[in-house]
Amino acid sequence: xxxxxxxxxxxxxxxxxxxxxxxxxxxxxxxxxxxxxxxxxxxxxxxxxxxxxxxxxxxxxxxxxxxxxxxxxxxxxxxxxxxxxxxxxxxxxxxxxxxxxxxxxxxxxxxxxxxxxxxxxxxxxxxxxxxxxxxxxxxxxxxxxxxxxxxxxxxxxxxxxxxxxxxxxxxxxxxxxxxxxxxxxxxxxxxxxxxxxxxxxxxxxxxxxxxxxxxxxxxxxxxxxxxxxxxxxxxxxxxxxxxxxxxxxxxxxxxxxxxxxxxxxxxxxxxxxxxxxxxxxxxxxxxxxxxxxxxxxxxxxxxxxxxxxxxxxxxxxxxxxxxxxxxxxxxxxxxxxxxxxxxxxxxxxxxxxxxxxxxxxxxxxxxxxxxxxxxxxxxxxxxxxxxxxxxxxxxxxxxxxxxxxxxxxxxxxxxxxxxxxxxxxxxxxxxxxxxxxxxxxxxxxxxxxxxxxxxxxxxxxxxxxxxxxxxxxxxxxxxxxxxxxxxxxxxxxxxxxxxxxxxxxxxxxxxxxxxxxxxxxxxxxxxxxxxxxxxxxxxxxxxxxxxxxxxxxxxxxxxxxxxxxxxxxxxxxxxxxxxxxxxxxxxxxxxxxxxxxxxxxxxxxxxxxxxxxxxxxxxxxxxxxxxxxxxxxxxxxxxxxxxxxxxxxxxxxxxxxxxxxxxxxxxxxxxxxxxxxxxxxxxxxxxxxxxxxxxxxxxxxxxxxxxxxxxxxxxxxxxxxxxxxxxxxxxxxxxxxxxxxxxxxxxxxxxx
Numbered sequence: 001x002x003x004x005x006x007x008x009x010x011x012x013x014x015x016x017x018x019x020x021x022x023x024x025x026x027x028x029x030x031x032x033x034x035x036x037x038x039x040x041x042x043x044x045x046x047x048x049x050x051x052x053x054x055x056x057x058x059x060x061x062x063x064x065x066x067x068x069x070x071x072x073x074x075x076x077x078x079x080x081x082x083x084x085x086x087x088x089x090x091x092x093x094x095x096x097x098x099x100x101x102x103x104x105x106x107x108x109x110x111x112x113x114x115x116x117x118x119x120x121x122x123x124x125x126x127x128x129x130x131x132x133x134x135x136x137x138x139x140x141x142x143x144x145x146x147x148x149x150x151x152x153x154x155x156x157x158x159x160x161x162x163x164x165x166x167x168x169x170x171x172x173x174x175x176x177x178x179x180x181x182x183x184x185x186x187x188x189x190x191x192x193x194x195x196x197x198x199x200x201x202x203x204x205x206x207x208x209x210x211x212x213x214x215x216x217x218x219x220x221x222x223x224x225x226x227x228x229x230x231x232x233x234x235x236x237x238x239x240x241x242x243x244x245x246x247x248x249x250x251x252x253x254x255x256x257x258x259x260x261x262x263x264x265x266x267x268x269x270x271x272x273x274x275x276x277x278x279x280x281x282x283x284x285x286x287x288x289x290x291x292x293x294x295x296x297x298x299x300x301x302x303x304x305x306x307x308x309x310x311x312x313x314x315x316x317x318x319x320x321x322x323x324x325x326x327x328x329x330x331x332x333x334x335x336x337x338x339x340x341x342x343x344x345x346x347x348x349x350x351x352x353x354x355x356x357x358x359x360x361x362x363x364x365x366x367x368x369x370x371x372x373x374x375x376x377x378x379x380x381x382x383x384x385x386x387x388x389x390x391x392x393x394x395x396x397x398x399x400x401x402x403x404x405x406x407x408x409x410x411x412x413x414x415x416x417x418x419x420x421x422x423x424x425x426x427x428x429x430x431x432x433x434x435x436x437x438x439x440x441x442x443x444x445x446x447x448x449x450x451x452x453x454x455x456x457x458x459x460x461x462x463x464x465x466x467x468x469x470x471x472x473x474x475x476x477x478x479x480x481x482x483x484x485x486x487x488x489x490x491x492x493x494x495x496x497x498x499x500x501x502x503x504x505x506x507x508x509x510x511x512x513x514x515x516x517x518x519x520x521x522x523x524x525x526x527x528x529x530x531x532x533x534x535x536x537x538x539x540x541x542x543x544x545x546x547x548x549x550x551x552x553x554x555x556x557x558x559x560x561x562x563x564x565x566x567x568x569x570x571x572x573x574x575x576x577x578x579x580x581x582x583x584x585x586x587x588x589x590x591x592x593x594x595x596x597x598x599x600x601x602x603x604x605x606x607x608x609x610x611x612x613x614x615x616x617x618x619x620x621x622x623x624x625x626x627x628x629x630x631x632x633x634x635x636x637x638x639x640x641x642x643x644x645x646x647x648x649x650x651x652x653x654x655x656x657x658x659x660x661x662x663x664x665x666x667x668x669x670x671x672x673x674x675x676x677x678x679x680x681x682x683x684x685x686x687x688x689x690x691x692x693x694x695x696x697x698x699x700x701x702x703x704x705x706x707x708x709x710x711x712x713x714x715x716x717x718x719x720x721x722x723x724x725x726x727x728x729x730x731x732x733x734x735x736x737x738x739x740x741x742x743x744x745x746x747x748x749x750x751x752x
Contacts, residue, residue, distance in 0.1 A: 044085035047104070050125065051077040054111050073110040080107050097136055101145060104129050105152040113155075123173075126153050127180055134184035146181040150174045214351050217244045221355055225362035229369045231255075235266050238334060238359040243268075245355065246348045248336040249316065252276060254286055255324075255332040255363070262286060262333060276335070279310050289321035290330045295349040296321040299342050320344040322352045324360035331360055331367075389467075389488040391421065392474070395481065397443050399424050409459075409488070421486070430461030434469070443484075446471040450481045457488065466495045505559050512556050520549050558690045565697045572701045573615040576725045579651065580605040582616060583642050586623045593631050600639040601627070609644055612651045613728040614702040622698050625691040626655040626718050634659035634715075649727040650704070656717040662710040670708060671696050695720075703728075 083100040087093075108125040115122055126149050133145040153173070221241040225234060235253045242251060250269040254262035254277065267273035281287035283306050289296040298304060298319045301311040311319065316337040324332035334356050338344070383390055389406035391399055397420050409428070422439070425432045434442065435456045445451045453471040458464055467488040474483040525531060527542045534542065580603075587594075587601050594601045612619075623642070630640040638658040645652055662670060669675045674689040696706040699720045710716035 044081055046128075047077075047084055047107075048081050050111070050122075051081070051107070054115060054122070067114065069110055069113060073107070073114060076103060076107045076110060080104050094137065094141070098145065101129055101133055102148070104132070105149050109152050109155045123153065126150075126177065130177055130181045131184045134181050135188050139182075139185055142181050142185050143178070146178055150177055153177070214245060217241050218351075218354060218358065222358050225358055228362070229366045231363060231366050231370075232266065234359060234362045234366060238355065239266065239268055241355055242334060242336060242352060245351050246320070246336055247338055247340070247343055249339050250337040252286075252335045252337075253324075253332060254335070256290070256330065260290075262290065265332075276314060279313075283307060283310055285310065285319060285321045286333045286335055289323050290333050293323050293325055293330055295323070295353055297344050297346070297349055299344065301341075315339075317341045318343040320348060320352065322349065322356045324356050324363065326360040326364035331363055334359070388490070391424075391486040391488075393421060393443075393447075393484045393486065395447060395483055397421055397447060397484075400483070406488070428459060430459045430464075433458045433460060442469075442471045446473050446484045447481060450475070464492075465490060466492045508559075512552075516549055516553055516556065520546065520553070523549065558694060565694065565701075570698075570701060572618055572698070574613055574702075574728075575616060576611045577614055577616045577619060579612050579619070579644055579653070579722075580607065580609055582620055583623060583644070586620055586627060587642065589624070590627055590631060593628070594640075597631055597634070598636040599631055599634045601631075602639060602641045604641055604643040606645070609651070610646060611725045612722040613725045614704075614722050618698045618702065619722070622695040622720065623653075623655070625695045629691060630655055630657035630659060630716070630718075633657070638715075646724065647721075650721045650723055652719060652721055654717055654719045656715065658715040661712040661714050661716055662708070663712045667708065667710060671706070692718075 080100070080103050083103060087097065087100060105126070108122065108129065111122045111125070112120045129149050130142075130146050133149075134142045137145065150173075218241070221237055224237045228234060228237075235255075238253060239251050242248065248268075250267075252267045252270055252273055253265050255265050257263045262277055264273035264277065270276070277284065277286060281291065285296040285298060285307055288306075296319075298307055298311060301317055302308060307319075311317075314337065317339050318341055319335065319337045321333055321335045323330045324334060334352065336344070336352070383401075383403045386403055386405055389409045390401075390403040391406055392401035394400050399419055399421055402424070421443070435458075437445070437453070437455055442453045442455055445453050450473045452473065455469050455471075457467040457469050459467070468491050470485075470487040470489070472485045472487070473481045474485060476482050523542055523546050526534060527539060527546070583603055583605055587603060590601070627640060627642065634640060634657045640655065640657045643654045643656065671692050672689075673693045675693075676689040699706045699722070703723045704721040706718065706720035708716060708718050
């Protein structure tokens, strides 16, 4: 522990910012103190030997051994010996060392005096004092003390009569002493510099060696973290490498199990790891490190008042806690404990923090992998248990996944790599036919435009199976389409129900039409007075009966048209039609309704509009439905406009009104069979909800299409197209498309 403390102290002194000269001076003094400390015994023995030899072999023969200086000599000798033996060289005490050197100078002067004065050779011992001063002091202090020594050098000769030659020889010794002081200072300074550089080099090598061990341990840990996704193994590697990097008598890794609650994992040399987590978070270094996202270092038990009780209960002298910080949060804490004080410092915190960061990323990666694997298993379970067939396609339309339902449906054991959906469907037990849109168009829309598509499919075999197909785009993190999911929902039962319903409607309509025809005939006979006179009241009642009979007949005709459309047997003639005259007839037939509702009707069809190709009766039926609806839903004071114009080889017809409009949520369903907008206004109007559905199918049967634009409270515009007679003549000879669905198609898939 002492060695570690000294090393830390030296590191702090070395790294502390201070001026270069001051740092060099302090370092030199520290080195000299160590030098003098190591030679303490030699110096004290040297002076003891000189004094004893002088007393034994010189003083008995000296004429001055009875001088009163002798007792002082003995006392100063003892003081000098004790001073050199016990001087505190570990610190820097310039005044105390100056007194010691002055005492030594006095001792040498007494020895010179007692041993003959100018005839004594012991004056050379003054050189020893000068060398000691140059070793301890800086240059200026050394020169000053050399001057003091030279002054004391002349003290023993003050009681003698000396000639000029002797004085000159003594005076010449003074510059020699100064040269010796300078030489000693520079020699010792050079020795000090070499020693300092050697020590710095040794420290650098030691630090480099430590850094090398740290980097090797961190590199080995990162390699092992990168090759495993097991949490327990990651924790074991973390503890192993932490033990290599810092001294630890015990170790603990705690992971956040959710809600900020830490749970111990694989404790090392701890009998009760749970006990370390019991204290409240504010006095528990594990929780403090996790919440502050900073290392917590406890060097001594009494260092931090917050952790006094915790460290005493744990039974360890020092502790370091490092958070495991992943991408955005702390997922755990690493704790190392030691029974030795001052076991951990900032360097330990730094290297452990690096190791903990690597471990945290590995733990996060393992957690993500585990979550992904769980999600994958859930998704696979859901996909495999789906009753609907499901196919996953890549960006090129190749099948990459087919669930068991799809494999059973199409007789596929597996989807081969690189196999397109067309190739996969060819192995189905029957002919596969797509409708509205076709398979190629659906693939183009979903893969190239990223649109979700819904269409219908029939698997024509011994028993035809009908499907509603959903094509959904798959996107990556940037939003780019990388594939598609195809879901096939079996609607065969719905198709059969719809077919039965259509057959029932057709049968009932036919059965109702015959008695209604008879009723209409007899009512007209009564109204004509064929069976007797009819008064005005009776005539009014007969007119009401006739009107209601006509309404019922219209409903029956709509139902029959619907059944014919769904059966695919509706008759549509192809003739040259003057659309303007036809539209004039339609408006004339609805003139009474227009006057009753006080709604204006306007025809905006140019005189020279080219004739269209179609069935005039069916076109009249479509126009009548649209204008009738427009009048029905337009309040008094509004207007209805019928427009037509040529556009790109076809005729565009529009019926616009200023009525109540249609809300955005109802727009997609206005052409559905039996659908009526759910509002108080529409509920007040009569109707079956078949007119628009039949109109769209009649337009489609004549080679056109129908759509609507509407704004709630502003009005609606129903538009449809019809081929021009000239354009149709130019295209004559073009055959029908192959792969026409069976007759059951229309009666089934549409209804479903």
